[in-house]
Amino acid sequence: MRIIEINNIGDAAREMSAIGVDPAGIKLMSGKAVFRAIKVYALRPVAANILKQEALSFGAEVATAYGSIDHSVKTTEVIVCGTIRQLLALAKKLKAHQFGLPGVGSGIEALLAKTGAVSRSLEIGKKSWHFGRRTYIMGIVNVTPDSFSDGGNFYSPEAAAERALELQAAGADIVDIGGESTRPGARTVPASEEISRVVPVIRRLTGKILMSIDTRKAEVARAALEAGAEMVNDVSGLRHDRKMAATVAGYRVPVCVMHAQGSPAGMQKNPKYHDLMGEIASFLEESIEIGSNAGILPDKFVIDPGLGFGKRLEHNIEIVRRLKELKCFGLPLLVGPSRKSMIGQVLDKPVGERLFGTAAAVALAVQNGADIIRVHDVSEIKQVIKMTDAIVRRI
DSSP, rough: OOOOOOOSHHHHHHHHHHOOOOOOOOOGGGGGSSSSEEEEEEEEEHHHHHHHHHHHTTTTTOOOGGTTTOOOOOEEEEEEEEHHHHHHHHHHHHTTTTTTTTHHHHHHEEEEEEEEEEEOEEEEEEEEOOOOOOOOOEEEEESSOOTTTTTTTTOHHHHHHHHHHHHHHHHHHHHEEEOOOOOOOOOOOOOHHHHHHHHHHHHHHHHEEEEEEEESSSSHHHHHHHHHOOEEEEEETTSSSSTTHHHHHHOOOOOOEOOOOOOTTTTTTOOOOOSSSHHHHHHHHHHHHHHHHHHHOOEEEEEEOOTSSSOHHHHHHHHHHTTGGGGGSSSOOOOTTTTTTHHHHHOOOOOGHHHHHHHHHHHHHHHHOOEEEEEEEEEHHHHHHHHHHHHHHHO
């Protein structure tokens, strides 16, 4: 006798098939083998109490604030726990109720559908990325004098272009070109200066490699896209420049929206969270809404939890551990742990000696749902990813 690990319906179906369960039985029972916990926000006590009673009738459970029993609180967060089959039955029943519960039911159905699905495919230029089969690699080229890791190393257009080609040869699927450091305490660079740094590099590489532009500014994004970049990576999540969303929409390119608490200049002074993953998810949801309202299509979004951007060590560690919670968006998930201070703090290593720590963080990120990994050391990390993919994705 032993306990087996089943994380999703696919795992359940494989295990049942292996012992000879009939296909009809697999379809019926696989949803009973997978457990999920869903957090619902700001329910009135009357709705929370009905939700709990209905959940219990299906063998599921709901945890609420104590004050929801006697209505001594105005609203309560609730945690709904059960198998996928139980939760789907509950969701259907909630649609017959009042007090906002039909919306809760629809939300549960949508979350379960997205969380269990492979991330959307992504069209970048003439390339199609199909997630779930393997993890994609984004190489980093900083055309800056002051980036935390490689500032000044590739400051000339010639050196930066050569480095980008090296990263492609080493296995990068795309190279992220940046002309402004966003390390903690970094100064803002004028758009004209940022353009003068990145555009000459992009022009040298157009037609040779796939490139994204790492910028918070619409003017820089526009110049880079005109020069040949085919994706935008905005560490402000479309918040820094109000024109950015419309710019991305106009060029019909993918955009990575990242979570950050504050701006680079002061983001590490005293970051605090009440509900870390909930606040990150809410921020990303708002960024997607900003983009959607500007005309960015649903299949053009990539999300990034923003390791090191307004987070303490414990926040970064928790994000990597709980990455799967962000799969509820059904969107490609990008993670960038490369040489970050979190690794230096744990291992007590300077920036140039964080490869092994980066490799460990990458492996866990892939295991926990990352679709794209952004790194400096492409050749070494490609091996880590390939091995992790073989284990996690059953390649």
